[in-house]
Amino acid sequence: MGTRPSSRLVDVIRKHESGILADWVKTQFSILKSTERLSESALRADCERFLPLLRAALQASGDEDIMTPAWDGPRDMLSELSRLRAKAGYTPSETAVFVMSLKQPLFERLRGEIGRDADTLADEVWHTTLLLDRLALFTTEVYQKGRDEIILRQQEEMLELSTPVVQLWDGILALPLIGTLDSARTQVVMENLLQRIVETGAGIAIIDITGVPTVDTLVAQHLLKTVAAARLMGADCIISGIRPQIAQTIVHLGVELSTVVTKATLADAFAIALRKTGASLARGSKS
Amino acid sequence: MERIPILKMNEFLLVSIQVDMHDRLAMTLQDDLTERIVRDRARGVLIDISSLEVVDSFIGRMIGNIAAMARVLDAETVVVGMRPAVAITLVELGLSLDGVRTSLNVDKGMELLRTALANGDGHHDDDR
Amino acid sequence: MTIDETLPVRSSNDIVVVRQMVRASAVQLGFNLVEQTKIVTAASELARNTIDYGGGGVARVQSLRQAGRIGLRLTFEDKGPGIADIELALKDGYTTGGGLGLGLSGAKRLSNEFAIESRPGEGTRVTITRWK
Numbered sequence: 001m002g003t004r005p006s007s008r009l010v011d012v013i014r015k016h017e018s019g020i021l022a023d024w025v026k027t028q029f030s031i032l033k034s035t036e037r038l039s040e041s042a043l044r045a046d047c048e049r050f051l052p053l054l055r056a057a058l059q060a061s062g063d064e065d066i067m068t069p070a071w072d073g074p075r076d077m078l079s080e081l082s083r084l085r086a087k088a089g090y091t092p093s094e095t096a097v098f099v100m101s102l103k104q105p106l107f108e109r110l111r112g113e114i115g116r117d118a119d120t121l122a123d124e125v126w127h128t129t130l131l132l133d134r135l136a137l138f139t140t141e142v143y144q145k146g147r148d149e150i151i152l153r154q155q156e157e158m159l160e161l162s163t164p165v166v167q168l169w170d171g172i173l174a175l176p177l178i179g180t181l182d183s184a185r186t187q188v189v190m191e192n193l194l195q196r197i198v199e200t201g202a203g204i205a206i207i208d209i210t211g212v213p214t215v216d217t218l219v220a221q222h223l224l225k226t227v228a229a230a231r232l233m234g235a236d237c238i239i240s241g242i243r244p245q246i247a248q249t250i251v252h253l254g255v256e257l258s259t260v261v262t263k264a265t266l267a268d269a270f271a272i273a274l275r276k277t278g279a280s281l282a283r284g285s286k287s
Numbered sequence: 288m289e290r291i292p293i294l295k296m297n298e299f300l301l302v303s304i305q306v307d308m309h310d311r312l313a314m315t316l317q318d319d320l321t322e323r324i325v326r327d328r329a330r331g332v333l334i335d336i337s338s339l340e341v342v343d344s345f346i347g348r349m350i351g352n353i354a355a356m357a358r359v360l361d362a363e364t365v366v367v368g369m370r371p372a373v374a375i376t377l378v379e380l381g382l383s384l385d386g387v388r389t390s391l392n393v394d395k396g397m398e399l400l401r402t403a404l405a406n407g408d409g410h411h412d413d414d415r
Numbered sequence: 416m417t418i419d420e421t422l423p424v425r426s427s428n429d430i431v432v433v434r435q436m437v438r439a440s441a442v443q444l445g446f447n448l449v450e451q452t453k454i455v456t457a458a459s460e461l462a463r464n465t466i467d468y469g470g471g472g473v474a475r476v477q478s479l480r481q482a483g484r485i486g487l488r489l490t491f492e493d494k495g496p497g498i499a500d501i502e503l504a505l506k507d508g509y510t511t512g513g514g515l516g517l518g519l520s521g522a523k524r525l526s527n528e529f530a531i532e533s534r535p536g537e538g539t540r541v542t543i544t545r546w547k
Contacts, residue, residue, distance in 0.1 A: 191449060194371035201391050229374035234367065234389035234396075307434065309427035341434060341452060343459040344518055372452040380456060380521040 008113060008124050009106065010058045013051065016109045021047055023105035031097055046081060046098070053077055064131045066138060075138060082139045086146030095143045099136040103129060156188070165196040165205075172273045173202040174266065178211035183218045190226040197235050204273040205230060208266045210241030220250055227260050236276070238262070240269035291316045293323050299331040299400060300324065301393065304346075305338040313349045320353060324360045331400035332357050333393055337368025347382045354387045363403050365389065367396040418443070418478035424491065425471040430462045433474050437489065440476055444485050446547055454487060454545045457525040460518040461491040461541050469493025469539055479544065486527075486546040494538040501531060 013020065025044050032038050053073040061070035078099070085095040106128055114121040166174045175193050197205055207223065209215065215223075227237040240263045242250075263269040289312060294301045300323055302316065320332065334350060336342065354364040365388045369377075377384070388403070390396035418440050422433055437458040441451040458474070465472045472493030479486035498504050505520050519541070523529040526543035533539035 191371060191375065194374065198371060198391065201395065203391070203395070225375070225378045228378045229371065232374040232377055232384065232389060233369045233371065234391045307431040309431060311427075340438075341455050341459060343456050343463070344521065345459070345463055372449045375449055376452045376456050376525065379453060379524050380460075381524065382521070 008110060008120070009128055010055055012106065012109045012113055013055045013058075015113075017051060020102075020105040020109060021051060023108075024051075024102050027101040027104065028097060031101070032094060050074065050077055050098075064127065064134060066131070066134050074135065078135060078139050079142045082142035083146040086143045087150065090143075092140050092143050096136045096140050099132055099139060103132055106132075165193055167200060167202070168206070168270055169274065169277070171201065171203045171277050172206070172270070173197060173200060173204070174206045174208060174270075176208045176211060176266070180214065181212055181219045183222065186219050186222040190222055190229075193226065194229055194233065197230060197233065202235060203277055204236050204238065206238045206240055206266060206269045206273060208241045208269070209239065209246070210243070210266065212241075212246070215246050215249060224260065236261070238269040238272060240264065240266045290319060293319055295327055295329070296333070296393075296397070298329060299333055299397060300327065300329045301333045301335060303335040303338065308346060308349070313345070317349065317353060317356065321356055321360070324357060324362050330362050330404055331397075332362055332364045333396045333400070334364065334366045335368050335393060336366060336373075337370070337392070339373060340370065342369070342373050342377060342382075344380070344382055347377070347384060350384065350387055363388070363400055365396040365399055367391065367393050418476060418487075420477075421473050421475045423471075424462050424465045424474050424493075427463075427466065430459060430466070433462045433476075434459050436476055437487075440478065440487055441545075444478055444487055444547060446487070446545070450545060450547070453525040454489070454543075457522040457543055457545075458489055460522045461489070461543070464518045464541075465491050465493045465495075465539075468498075469495035471495075472538075484546050486544050488542065488544045490540060490542045492538065492540045497535040497537050497539055498531075498533040499535050501533060505531075 021044070025040070025047050028043055028047075029038075029040055032043070033040075057071045057074050061068060065071075066075060081098060082095050107125055110124050110128065111121060114124060166176070168174045173193070173196060175189070177189070181189075193205060193207070196202070207226070209223075223239065227239070230237045238261045242262055242264070261272070263272060291302060291304060291306075291312065294303075300320065302320065306312070308316075323329065324332065332353065334353065336346075339346070350364075350366055357364045366384065367390045369389060388399060390399050420436060420440075422436060423429055424433060434455050438451060438455050441454055446454070462474060465474070470493060472491065472495070475488075475490040475492070477488045477490075479488050505523065519531070522541070522543055525545075527546050528542075528544035530542045531539070
């Protein structure tokens, strides 16, 4: 019979749809109910949606290649299901179980229909299992992609939180950088700083790198590009917290720092910034 | 003919560039500005580019020309409202806008112009 | 989601059209704002060169998909006089004075990939690509 899909399967699903649904839902619910995440009615709704899609795809398709257009219906629904479950915190197994637990109800009814014809039964069971395995693997892949997207987004959010731009004074912003900087992170952080400069109308931004252990060429270049960009926009930057080691590295790398104002500490930078903006403190101005 | 409006704000002229400039529009603007600086005895020109999503070397040259021409007529120029994405791109592009002052917005731009004029500044790059 | 458009680049109005097309394409492919700005600016520079130095030509905007990466490729082609000394043309001129140098080298800096073919009397083709 080669790779012809199970034509008996289509009949079986059609004849025994409600029975299959009941068994299928029951099996899943008993596996998943301990996780307290799913309601039986929601689960039943998902199953009721999937079965007709499966039947239609089986009728329309010529083989078990689930990537063909005939299988768009079941694939789309499984994609949606996997994404939702990934977001809701299900494990990959809990997500694949949706498809896997359909095997038993189907095999039982196939056996009931085909009866004593061992060869045909073996064939049908083989095709069915091949198909469901592929669908289950598909859900796992989509699940994984969903998790990856969530992780990426969480990383971006953490980036934002870990490098907040602080307003020290009217018109003076500070960006205390902490930890090791990589090229991608530095870019995001710098774009954020420039955006804040526009939003607050700050004339001066202090970039403090006291908390940065090492600076490589790429990061140093990003810093300088940010200073240049800020200047183009009409704001000044001061880089503070350059420790002797970093200063050496920067000079070694041949990075051009002469056009940038640098100060040893954030406090010094702040004082300069205050002076530049013409502000004076009651306790004794440094003018 | 399409032209970019030039507004008078106190002793300064304000130009808001909001459209994608093509050559003729740029030439017309430069001509109009020259005329207005003389006619209104303007001491400063503010070029507002806060609407521009892209600034290429053509616009950069136009701005440079306007600043140079204004200086000859004893007026200073300030470019205001450059967007962060534009600034980052210009740095990468290598366009420096040398000799042109910049400010974050029109108010700060006017402040800058007044300070520059009060100090009798001709032209200072680093001192803002 | 495939993009493959060829636009005329003959007048300064065409530059505006090219910019808008490149912007729309970059947005569609999911580039962030800074990346969009960089490629649109590069396109503007090259389009202008095509008119000013190439006597007019065409611009092709293509989406790419290679090894799971998404990219945007722009090709500017003209049948103008060509460039005699490409190395010289690529040398930087960090001034608002501009000239051929700033546009070409600038576009190169704003892109991930840059290629130029040109021979005197045979026209010029510049291809830039930005990957997401």
